[in-house]
Amino acid sequence: MSETHDAGQQVDGFEPRIVAFFCNWCTYLAADLAGTSRMKYAPNARVIRVMCSGRVDPQFVMEALAQGADGVLIGGCHPGDCHYQSGNYKALRRYHLLRRMLTDLGVEEKRIRLEWISAAEADKLRDVMNEMVAEIRALGPAHLEVPDESFEELEEVTV
Amino acid sequence: MSGYDYYPGCSLKGTGKPYEESLLAVFESLGVALDELDDWNCCGATAYMAVDEMQAVALASRNLALAEKSGRDLVAPCNACWLVLNKTLGRLEGDVDLRDAICAAMAATCTTLNGEGRRPLTLEGSVAVRHPLDVLVNDIGLETIEEKVVSPLEGLRVAPYYGCQIVRPLAPFDDQHDPQTMDRLLAAAGCEVAADYPFKTRCCGASQMMTMPDVGIDLVSLLIEDAIARDIDVIAVACPLCQFNLEGYQGKVAKRIGKEAKLPILYFTQLLGLALGIEPKRLGIQRSFVPVAPVLERRAAHA
């Protein structure tokens, strides 16, 4: 088994903080499987479980960034595999709009990531985690101050 | 951009001369240009890799850099050259650090001539390195070739022998375990292809024939003895080292197997050339150690 070393603990002290929203049926289970398989990956992400990636309100992402997250990862089932038939498509649509809006606000694209990771793809989960941490480490800390009006704009995104 | 650049490799200027002669004659007869690459150097073969890896990569890279300027594909008839050049392309693509180091060294030391005079030699890795078997069958096409066959080699039972390095470890244009390109080309030339010959990709001993002759003779004996047992008239080859090893030591092979061994070993281009009606002399047939005439005469009588 190939094992990537903990990508954490760098000398310069910047450790990206990532909030991850994982759907209960695929990506959360992939993370469980990574655990039972004793894969090693960077310890920077904090997972918040939702039933479906469709539950991820764009305001959750904004809130995470506003609270100091350097990146947000959303994990759902592959297209066609959603436990609820189509929640992941809804997530995808919102993700595109949200990313466009965040880019306008000066947030680098790589800070927001949506990945389809099935319950069997522990290796993909590991790779995505490591890759994202490395990418955000290269970007440096996010400094986001979300103007109030953008929260209102979000309502359009939400729909 | 019609035609191809041509990378002969060292052997085709020496023991492999009949390969070069027949290859050029065949391409000329098919009306396809083959222009020798200016100031090419040795590919490094297997020997350089055993001594210094970076230098081996650099050697091959200079050729690749020279070749990519024309925008045409590069034809490398020797199996070893073909593999070394292709492997180097793959490594340059997969290893950015390596490519950067080679590019920097080459720009600092080597030059090439373009419209504005001598310029530092650059490398992109964009050239495609092709074996003539691939070009003949997949570019020129068997139909075109069949149309030009004037003297099909009917009744000649030929075993196609691919050797190692055009099917392993890379096999971009054929099946790794049961390659068919030469089989099809020989069939187009009218030969009876000995599909039962089992050793078409078994090693000929390569440079071991020089360094450890006993070992080399062992390997070649297996190949020759089986071909004789299967009533094969000619073994067709696609590599100068295979040709030399299979043909050059048949006296010793005969002693080893306790049977007479006078089996002609011809390049597939020589056979194809005969079928296209090219003068045998232009195909280097007279340079064979094992007399070819008896087999050809027998065929003529047969036909």
Place this chain on the structure above:
Amino acid sequence: MATEPMIRTEADRDPEFADWFTDLVGEEKLRECIHCGICTGSCPLASHMDFGPRKLMHLARQGFSADVLGSNTIWLCTSCYACTVACPEQIPVTDVMYALKRRAIEGGQAPRKHPVVNLAKGFTGQVHRRGRMTEAYLIAGLALRSGVLRYVGMAGVGWNSVRTGRISLLHDQIERKEELRNLLDAVEQHGGEVAVR
């Protein structure tokens, strides 16, 4: 009659060599060998080797550098890649053999008069000087360095080659020899072992 004991103690092991060896190929592939023996089975020269590639790689993993670098196995490899394409663990065995050859030559463990080493050195010397290899001189050089006698039996081939005009005593060489030599020297200074895959 002298016998060589087939026993090794931990003191015979060279852990640094073992680490160097297993790092040659990524993803720990060399550690994952399942000893199916297909490399040895498919090797056309295994019958002449002190030990086949399977056993050689096991000895290397265990750090028995003297056994590995002193064996004839690495010098018998003809680079036919039969093992490489057959290996179920996708170990690039041929490339591993190259690395072992280089290590043996660099470390001076290669047999001094071994014809394979001599051929490689003669070959690289010629190419370094002239940019191309001329077979006549390669063979002549090999004969001189490795002892002339063993090549007497090969004389027939030489005569045949001369007779049929397939060997030339003219040195083949390139125009911009200087440039090539500078390139080779430049990358040698860069140095370092490049990962096998």
Place this chain on the structure above:
Amino acid sequence: MPEPAARTSGNGNGTPRIGVYVCHCGTNIASTIDVAAAQRAAESLPGVVLSREYKYMCSDPGQEMIKDDIRDHGLERVVVASCSPCLHEETFRTAIADGGINPYFFQMVNIREHDSWVHKDMAAATAKANDLIRAAVRRVRFHQPLEARRVPIDPKVLVLGGGIAGIHAALTLANAGKQVYLVEREPSIGGHMAMFDKTFPTLDCAACILTPKMTQVRNHPNITIWTMSDVVEVDGFVGNYKVKVKHRPRYILEEACVGCLECIDACVFRRGKTPDEFNLGLSKRKPIYIPFPQAVPQVVLIDPDTCIEFRTGKCKKTCIEVCADRNAIDFTQTETFDEVEVGSIVVATGFKAFDAGRLPQYGYGRYDGVYTALEVERLVNASGPTEGKIVLRDGREPERIGIIHCIGSRDKNTNVYCSRVCCMYSLKLAHLLQEKTNAEIYEFYIDMRTAGKGFEEFMLRVKSEGVHMIRGKVSDVYPEAGGTGRVVLQAEDSLAGMVRKIPVDMVVLATGLEPQPDAEDVRRIFNITCAGGGFFMERHPKLAPVSTFTDGVFLAGACQAPKDIPDTVAQAGAAAAEALALIDHGYIELEPNTAYVVAEECSGCKTCLGLCPFSAITRVDGKAQINPVLCKGCGTCVAACPSGAIKQNLFEDEEIYEEIMGVLAHV
């Protein structure tokens, strides 16, 4: 439960009284996370009145500790930091309910699978655990008292696949009085086992033990057999699945055919011309045929690709003539569909033997003497194409036979896994072939894997019978010169330390087991998961080996991983038992995670209506309304509601915001 809104109850300062428990899980957690530090960090979080660490929280004493603390310390919320909620969320909820508070006043923190097992650095892992615990503590303050929803379980069961796994599961369920639909895509049930001759290690005849079970299935009043059928659609959820089944035409009226087989004799084809599927092409069949003599159902079928009537419309139709009194032949049959309602599903779709043609170096399809193991099963079988005589394709009897293990197994170029049954079936075939031919037999193996009851003993027996054991994988297979028909096998005999070349008359390729080629489609239809390699994934490798992540769908047999007959039957029984447990319970409790509308806040914008894939949302009096029976709790509408009028139990917005702030709150 007299529990008012969470925030206002509790310890006087507006926050409920929270207890935090950090589990060591032996050393599973404690070796990477400083559990004591995490426990101390939790102590100082707002609302936490008690924080403990313990070796195994899921153990009885661990659970008792929680119950006692609820009583003794007046805990109103509980947080347990241990393993994945998939494993023990239920355990702790039950304990908390036993302790006297609502079971949903609980939040679990996954510091094992998501933390200690995937990280190495203790400081980083502990920091992560602290963040996650902090988030849970903040979240749990907002938890509402909820009640699990109960859904009745339909007692009917669908079993997909009629091999030994499906047969055993169906019989077990039917014997317990449950109605079973057994769906099989081939014309007969029986699967691979029906093709085998003897079974290892006992050498019982496969037919002798399988056919009685097949007959039982046929005669069982509770089992409906649908052959030549596929499941095309599955709707619904545990306890209440709707399954659509497609029946392909066999051009025979199943009820009318008595299996007299006279039509086969009467067919205008004097002898068979089409390779027989059941005998793997080693014999020929006619366009009208029965797959094998003991087929269930005992009904013939017509292959429209080869039947003259179908191809030209000008056949004399002698089959119809001979069947005049039963009139069972119907050339006009077309596809039909059935829709059934079942409460649970057993997937038992089996495996596919590795296609030996993918490895041309072993000569399958090129040299006459090369066979796959499954073909040899048919050859040694008394009812097979040669009536059990070992006759090669060129008519010779073999004098030397080589069996090559691990074809398509233990090889990263094909399948990296061990197929588990090949060593044993190779030994069995060696025994049977030697018994029938007196040939010299060579087993080329990498490792001899004989872990199983009576397996090692069987290997010793075969060894004692004189079978040659050569440890090394064959690298070359090539024909001997001189037209002998033999092929030479070349391999390293790694025990002897030399390369060997052995000419043999017959080669048996011990092909591995692969997932069915359409496993991906089945997976999609049933909403289950494929693990690496394409086999279906079980819910938990140890604790839920026949369950899937979709409640009410169970796995049996080789569709889950390569396995032998005893293991398959055991797993089929387990799958049936799990289904029975579900049925006998009568209902299932669902997570109370449905969405609901706060009517005052709904603007009636209709955004949500189109989003719900289950049509749970309707518009009543200008406001959205959610039917909690139809809602599955995905929360997509919640995220989309522009006025924030839709909420989701267990996943309320404020709960998730608290989690977000919690994980990011560290200094």
